[in-house]
Amino acid sequence: MTAQEKRTGVRANADVIVIGGGASGLTAAAELAEAGLSVIVLEARDRIGGRIFTITSEPQRSRPTFPIELGAEFIHGRPSEILDVLRRNKIPLHEVKGDSWCVTHGRIESCDFFSEVDDILQKMDNNQPDESFTSFLRRYCPRAPKAVKQRTLNYVSGFNAADPAKVGVHWLVQQMKAEEKIQGDRAFRTRGGYAELVDVLRKRVAKAGVRVQLNAVARRVLWKQGRVAIHGVCKGKAFALTASRALATVPVGVLRGRHGQEGVIEFSPALPRDKLKAIAGIEMGKAVRLVLQFRERFWERIRPGSRQKTLDQMGFLFSENKWFPTWWTAMPARFPILTAWGAGQSAERIESDSMPVEQRALRTISELLGLELDEANRLLEKVYFHDWQSDPFSRGAYSYVKAGAADAPKILGQPVEDTLYFAGEAADISGNNGTVHAAIASAQRAVREILRAEKRLAE
Numbered sequence: 001m002t003a004q005e006k007r008t009g010v011r012a013n014a015d016v017i018v019i020g021g022g023a024s025g026l027t028a029a030a031e032l033a034e035a036g037l038s039v040i041v042l043e044a045r046d047r048i049g050g051r052i053f054t055i056t057s058e059p060q061r062s063r064p065t066f067p068i069e070l071g072a073e074f075i076h077g078r079p080s081e082i083l084d085v086l087r088r089n090k091i092p093l094h095e096v097k098g099d100s101w102c103v104t105h106g107r108i109e110s111c112d113f114f115s116e117v118d119d120i121l122q123k124m125d126n127n128q129p130d131e132s133f134t135s136f137l138r139r140y141c142p143r144a145p146k147a148v149k150q151r152t153l154n155y156v157s158g159f160n161a162a163d164p165a166k167v168g169v170h171w172l173v174q175q176m177k178a179e180e181k182i183q184g185d186r187a188f189r190t191r192g193g194y195a196e197l198v199d200v201l202r203k204r205v206a207k208a209g210v211r212v213q214l215n216a217v218a219r220r221v222l223w224k225q226g227r228v229a230i231h232g233v234c235k236g237k238a239f240a241l242t243a244s245r246a247l248a249t250v251p252v253g254v255l256r257g258r259h260g261q262e263g264v265i266e267f268s269p270a271l272p273r274d275k276l277k278a279i280a281g282i283e284m285g286k287a288v289r290l291v292l293q294f295r296e297r298f299w300e301r302i303r304p305g306s307r308q309k310t311l312d313q314m315g316f317l318f319s320e321n322k323w324f325p326t327w328w329t330a331m332p333a334r335f336p337i338l339t340a341w342g343a344g345q346s347a348e349r350i351e352s353d354s355m356p357v358e359q360r361a362l363r364t365i366s367e368l369l370g371l372e373l374d375e376a377n378r379l380l381e382k383v384y385f386h387d388w389q390s391d392p393f394s395r396g397a398y399s400y401v402k403a404g405a406a407d408a409p410k411i412l413g414q415p416v417e418d419t420l421y422f423a424g425e426a427a428d429i430s431g432n433n434g435t436v437h438a439a440i441a442s443a444q445r446a447v448r449e450i451l452r453a454e455k456r457l458a459e
Contacts, residue, residue, distance in 0.1 A: 012242045014040040014211075016450060017230055019218045019265070020249035022050020023436050024423045026201040028247055028443035033208035035451055040241060041205070042216040042232065044263060044393045048202060051251070051394060052436065053386060054195035057293060057335075066335045067193030068291050070386040072436050073339075074189065077182035079437035081444070082197065086190065089200050096187040098315020098331035101304070103368050104147070108304035108311075111318065114185070116148050117155045126173040132403045133164040133172060150320060157344030158326050160434065161285025161397045164344070168403035171431075178431030191333075194436070217393075220266045221246060225417040245419055245453070247446055249439075252412070252426035253284035253395025263392030271416065278412045281405025282426050284396030285434070286347035288324075290340045290361045291384040297336045298379055299329075302369055317368065322349060324364045336381075338365060343397065351389065358383045398434035399426035409433060413442060418453040421446045 016032050018025045021043030029039045047053075053071035074096065075082055086093060102111035123140055131139075133156050137149060144152075156164050156172070179185065190196045205212060216234040223229070228246040232239055248255070250265065256279055257264030270276070300312035317327040324340040340361040342350050353360055361383070366376040388394045401408055413427035423446040428438035 012227070012244055014038045014241070014243045015454075016040075016245045016247055017042060017228065017241055017243040018247045018249060019221075019230070020050060020424070021045075021048040021212060021214070022249060022424070022439060023052060023197070023201065024425070024439035024443040025050070025247070025249035026198075026205055027440045028249065028423055028447050029210045029212075030201065030204040030208050031444065031447045032450060033205070033210045035447075037450075037454070039208075039210045040243070041210055041212045042218050042230065042241075043212065043214050044217040046214050048212065048214070049194075049198045050439075051388070051398065052194045052198055054193040054198070055384065057337075058382060063336075066330070066333070066337075067191075067195060068293075068337070068384045069193055069339075070289070070291070070384060071388070072194050074187040076432075076435050076437070077179060077184035077186055078188075079182050079432070079435070079441075081437040081440040085197065085200055089196075091190050091192075091196050091200075093188045093190060094332060096189060096315060096331065097313075098329060099311075099313045100316045100318065101311065101314055103317065103319035103321070108302075108317075108369070110304075110309075114155075117152045120144060120148065120152045121172070121176065124169050124173050124176075126170045126406075128169075130168050130170040130403050130406060133162075133167050133169060135165075135403075136169050137164070151318070154318075154320070154325055157346070158341060159343075160400045161287040161343040161347070162283070162400040163285075166283060166402050167400050168406055170403075170406040171401035171433075174406065174431035175433070176431075182437075189333075197436070217263065218265050220268060221248075221420070222268050223416075223419055225419050228419060245421060245450060247421040247423060247450070249422075249424045249443065251284065251394050251396065251424060252279060252282045252399050254393065255279050256282075256284065257395060261392070263395070267420070271420075274411055275414075275416065278405070278408040278410075281402050281408035282399050282412065283402055285343065285398055285400050286351075286389055287341065287343040287397035288347045288350045288357065288387075288389075289342075289385075290324075290357065292338045292340065292361060292365070292380060293382045293384070294336045294338070294379045295381055296379065297329075297334060298371070299338075299369060302371075311369075319368055321364055321368065322346060323353070323360050324350075327365060327368070340365065347389070347397075357385065400433065413445065415446075415449050415453070418456075421450060 015037040051071040218232040220231040315331045324342045326341040423442040425438040428442045432438035
């Protein structure tokens with residue numbers, strides 16, 4: 001019996017109920033259980049991993065299968081939260097390599113995309129009053145070349161899945177500083193994709209004795225200090241579970257939703273006003289990504305202009321296309337796939353597009369690479385896609401912070417009366433929002449808070 005149960009005389013189903021079985025929820029559950037607490041994880045989907053969603057390509061006689069990422073893909077920089085796990089489990093990293101190409105006025109040219117963008121981003125100053133990135137660009141960079149300003153807007157929108165007219169400069173500066181600490185200008189993958197990390201977490205929670213319930217949709221959290229009751233539905237049947245504490249690791253899109261919408265969780269009594277204000281200050285970014293699998297890496301035969309060099313080593317392709325401006329390959333792996341990425345305003349256009357998203361993506365890459373659409377259709381084998389905007393348990397891609405709300409992640413992550421706790425990438429306080437390592441770091445922070453609360457009760 002826990003200290004809380006001894007004090008109240010009420011037996012709970014668990015010491016802690018974790019809502020959400022993504023990287024954050026699984027990490028927290030494992031660490032809490034390893035510290036001696038009983039833990040239940042409620043996951044609404046029929047799988048663990050959350051916004052990590054790795055599947056395997058369909059097998060072909062002439063080649064082995066390879067991972068297809070429908071959610072998180074890159075390990076940004078060298079964050080200890082992920083690297084320590086991979087090292088302990090002897091999972092090697094592979095740095096993302098390849099040439100960067102830009103399509104400008106219909107021509108494919110080699111480009112130094114990030115250095116041009118970085119020149120503008122370095123002008124941001126969080127000692128000045130906070131404002132949106134669009135406002136900053138208009139105010140401080142009026143003489144920058146139009147093409148460079150557009151690329152910078154595309155970068156802020158694409159990398160952060162953010163609306164430049166909403167995202168705050170103070171938060172962007174914090175993000176840049178956080179990236180500098182972990183070599184965030186570098187990116188890595190594992191050979192098997194993020195599924196390898198999820199598998200490690202799955203084994204860890206199983207070994208620690210954590211009960212993981214899939215298809216368990218939490219709908220209502222009734223709480224008072226020292227006790228929570230979570231009501232929901234699992235495979236069509238209602239359930240109610242009690243605990244001393246609850247840790248919500250769901251995406252902020254779920255917390256921002258209206259009561260009654262599928263996937264949205266109601267808290268009763270309502271969360272404190274400062275918590276609600278913090279949630280309102282964090283937007284859920286929109287992003288659409290498709291993975292196009294081809295019969296062969298046809299781009300390795302394309303020679304831009306009169307160049308001798310082909311696109312064989314292409315890592316990224318940047319453009320001003322309004323639908324899918326950014327594309328990347330699997331380099332250094334030579335899988336026959338191209339990933340289409342449209343975020344922010346591009347994602348909004350795609351949502352209202354009359355053309356099916358698969359056709360729009362294939363048409364876009366055909367135009368960018370100068371390939372006949374019929375030929376592209378002939379080479380295409382399969383398109384992989386998951387709609388994160390329509391996913392009721394995500395309601396978007398990942399979070400960003402609005403102008404004037406730079407403290408929102410910190411406030412979101414603060415416990416409520418030692419009973420309700422919050423984690424997930426949106427509740428990260430280091431500036432790494434939107435990343436898997438931020439989700440894990442926030443879980444480790446929440447675990448420390450819960451264990452401190454347990455210790456106070458026991459004294």
